[in-house]
Amino acid sequence: MSRQNARRLSAGMVGGGIGADIGKTHRFGMRLDDRYALDAGVFGRDRGQSAEVAASLGVAPERSYASYQEMAEVEATRADGVDVVIVATPNDTHFEVTKAFLERGIHVVCEKPLTQDSATARELVELAAASGAILAVPHCYSAYPMVREAARMVSDGRLGRLTFVDVEHASGWATTPLELTGHKQASWRTDPDIAGFPSVVGDLGTHAYHLARYITGLEVEQVSAQLHTLVPGRRVFDNATVALRLADETPGRLWASMAATGHNHGLRIRVFGDEGSLEWQHEDPHHLTFQDLEGTTTIFTHGLASLSEDSARLTRVGLGHPEGFLEAFGNFYRDLADELEARRDARGSTVRELSFPTGIDGLIGVQFVEAVAASHAADGAWTVPASVADRDAEVAAADAELREAGGK
Ligand SMILES: NC(=O)c1ccc[n+]([C@@H]2O[C@H](COP(=O)([O-])OP(=O)(O)OC[C@H]3O[C@@H](n4cnc5c(N)ncnc54)[C@H](O)[C@@H]3O)[C@@H](O)[C@H]2O)c1
Incomplete structure (x- = not known):
């Protein structure tokens, strides 16, 4: 380079x-x-x-x-x-x-x-x-080659019309009351003043939510949520099940947990369309499974010559050599470095269609946490995340402006 x-x-x-x-x-x-x-x-x-x-x-x-x-x-x-x-x-x-x-x-x-x-x-x-x-x-997670491949497959229409999205970040790291043992990370993640009452949603749910948005390219328009505390005495919610209504009337579900007994990391996504479906999991990150209408299963591996440029550019050591979490972080920092250097050297932006998450994604994540908490408080009522409400308000304002300009 x-x-x-x-x-x-x-x-x-x-x-x-x-x-x-x-x-x-x-x-x-x-x-x-x-x-x-x-x-x-x-x-x-x-x-x-x-x-x-x-x-x-x-x-x-x-x-x-x-x-x-x-x-x-x-x-x-x-x-x-x-x-x-x-x-x-x-x-x-x-x-x-x-x-x-x-x-x-x-x-x-x-x-x-x-x-x-x-x-x-x-x-x-x-x-x-x-x-x-x-x-x-x-x-x-969005910087894994096979996640980029999944997003490219969806946007190229390989799955057809999306019909269902199922994502979970269900980890078992805090299935016991670790916070009582002085565990550094458990202590603040179970303190509502630091992590908020819907702690697991901010901690793991936001990753799952971003992954679903990133791969499908769809925003979530409504959520219906239930929060639970699976470990007795814990001061925050450690488990969340969320029904999703994504754009284009696509249903979905999201499960976030820090008390999914026996699970290690637990991030997994499945996306279904009317022509095919795909599955990716963080604990086997170099494989992406695709299934067609007949049930034929194809397992794509990072480094294959047939993969898209979005994926190929992020594979460092080639076919057959395992890469993982550190490389995904490296890919995030590489995409970011491209853009930081472009700005420093007064060159044009390098940001591509599938790139690194920004503050907007962070904001949408926080709005998701708030929508989940509000829905839970209303006994699971369907709730519109503020990002969608904002977008609708912007569209309504733009419409009103247009109508005014047109004298209608
Ligand atoms: N992207 C990911 O995959 C991922 C994974 C784990 C954690 N996180 C996030 O990263 C953040 C940190 O999580 P963690 O598990 O590493 O926490 P941690 O408790 O292990 O580490 C936090 C560090 O911040 C330091 N710190 C706290 N307040 C400070 C201050 N005012 N000035 C300087 N240092 C200060 C602490 O001393 C400690 O070194 C959290 O927001 C968490 O949600 C993200």
Whole structure:
């Protein structure tokens, strides 16, 4: 690949300290194509531990900060300040941290769920647009080659008219009351102040929801939801079953759980059409199963010469070599690097039809969480996510404008 300016993108991180989960995966993903240098950070709330992590990652001591506020202020004034910041902290801090960088025009990758409510998520999306910064949300499952292939198959009409969508992110990681044992990730994910009462929906449901939207290209127009707490005494909902009404009157269902006994990761999607169906699962990510009307099963594997360019471009080591989660993160960071470099070097946008999720996807995810909570509170009543209500309001306003312009 030829690039106009070979200088690596300068990255900073907030979160990802000692014992943290996802921050390190971001760092692995960023390193795969060697297009980012990790130059600054606040790796946890504990100053000493953060400095320790910074030193182990080769971050200069003066760029290992005491707080994200200090990091935003100082990095924004440095000539060699960071291009992009990764926010990998628990959910209750996403808004303030992301805002601090976006308002200084610094690009941000913010973990999901984008924020705790749609008003703040919208504020971030608007702030990014106003400051010309990219806000990306790492729903990295969409960066698997075989997920891109699935999306391409659907948009090429290989399944015919879509008839049903079935998606689940049903994990068994918190089937026991782990939060009572001091487990770091369980502690905040079962704290309603940090993760919200519909915790599992923001945590795992948003991934499943994004995957369904990404592969089918359909938005969800209504949800009917039931939330449950399967582990007695837990302070949040750890299981959700959601009936979906997608666009074009396509029905679907989504199941999110952190207490699906015995399940490991548990992300799986099946999409049915009137000419064929497909299935993909995260624990076997290099295979995509297609079944035709007669039931003949074809299993596509990443790296096959017959696959689309959307998929082929994301396969790193070729047919027969397993690739997985880290490569998917690497693909997310590669697509993002293409766009960040294009902006830095004043070239045209590189964003393609199947690309990385943005703040809009983050906002739609938060609106989904809110719609699920509202539906549950109304005993499963069909509820319109605000994204659809917004879109309908925009269409109505545009219609009214047109009618006015036409004097009708
Ligand atoms: N995209 C994915 O596949 C994926 C997977 C796991 C987690 N996540 C998301 O990533 C986020 C982090 O989850 P996790 O499981 O890694 O959490 P974690 O508790 O393991 O790690 C969070 C880290 O953030 C640090 N932190 C908290 N507040 C901070 C602050 N104000 N300044 C600096 N550092 C601070 C903590 O010290 C810790 O190092 C969550 O929003 C979660 O939903 C996404």
